[in-house]
Structure formats: C-alpha cells, structure tokens
Amino acid sequence: ARLGDALAEIDGAARVAAGADLALVRVRGRPDELETAAVAGPAAHAAELEGVRVPASELPEELVDLLEDAPDGVRRVAARVGVAAVLVLPIRFDGTAACLELYRSGPFSPAEQLAAELAAGQAALVLRAFAAGPGVAGVPARQALELAGEALAAALDESEPAGEVVRLAASVVGAPVGLLGERPAAGVPLWLAGACGVDAKADLGDAPALA
Secondary structure (H helix, E strand, O other), rough: OHHHHHHHHHHHHHHHHOOOEEEEEEOOOOOOEEEEEEEEHHHHHHHHHHEEEEEHOOOOOEEOOOOHHHOOOHHHHHHHOOOOEEEEEEEOOOEEEEEEEEOOOOOOHHHHHHHOOOOHHHHHHHHHHHHEEEEOOOOHHHHHHHHHHHHHHHOOOOOOHHHHHHHHHHHHOOOEEEEEEOOOOOOOOOOOEEOOOOOOOOOOOOOHOOO
C-alpha cells in the first residue's frame, strides 16, 4: 500500500465520521512546507487542493476550532469552498509534522470533534508505520493501516469497548501494553477509559496521572 492511499482512507473516514463537507491531510515533505497529501470531498475541490503547499510554520501547536484563529492556508480553503466552520488537528511525532483539516458550513459537535481527534490519531499511526519502512515492530504497513482503520471504526461504534480500541492501536505499533486516557473537560484530570495487556486485577489508578 502507498502512503497516499493510506492517508486517503483515513481522510475519507474522518470526513464521514465528523460530518464534514471537506477533509484534507497535509504532510511535511520539505522542511519548510506542508503539502496536501489527501483530499476527501467534492471532486472539483479535490482537484484544486491536491498537492497545494503551505508554510510549515502554519502548523498550529494545538487543535484549532475557530476560523478566525486558523492559519492563513486554512482560511483560504474555507473561503474557496464557502464554509464557516473548521477543525485543524496537528499531528507530531518523531520529527514528523502533519495535520488533519475538516471544513463545513456549521459548527462541529463535541462528538464530531472527538471523531476527528481519533482520526488524527490513526493518521499518526499510519504515518509512523510507513516512516519505519516495511513495518513497525514486524507489522507490515498494510496491516498497520487495516488495524488503524479497525481502531477508528471501533472507537466510533458505541457497542465496542474502549479496551478494544486500545488493543488495536497497540497492535499497530507492536506495543505489549496500551492505556487509553480520556479528559472529559478542560482542566479535569485524565481518567483511565481502557487498557490492554495488563492483568485485570492490576491497580492502574495512578496511570492517567503519569501520561
């Protein structure tokens, strides 16, 4: 599987899960640029935006959910497609920089924002899998993509336990243990929402505080 195809699958899933009109993923290619690597949305917009580059300095430090706070490149896309609501989710790990951007006419709900955050996390896992070459800890890149997709689907399905999401994500990176922390609101301590690879009787009460 090619990285572009993998990102396109995650991008398309993010658009559907968050109810966005348009979704795109930008990845840093050159040191000073972010290039549009995947676009999900109307064909006309996709053709216009594919491969478009913006300065890497526009990558925000944290999630942006207000158009007036968004980078110039995001505001230009919003103006081009005629929308007033955006979500910009930065992705950073091991020197890699990327972002997931979602656009639509009306504001995103908290549940839709959560879906976008989960999709950004899966995009990070896919980028890591491909950056490592043939596989991550022996997991082929295609299998990593499939596991990431399963994790996103599980996270968006209320019938799936949080532990299943953790198990699938841990499988992507070859981790023997995985913990999922959730922060219900700003300023509220993390709480442990799910775990895998640990004894059911283990005391994990302080684990979120160590994250």
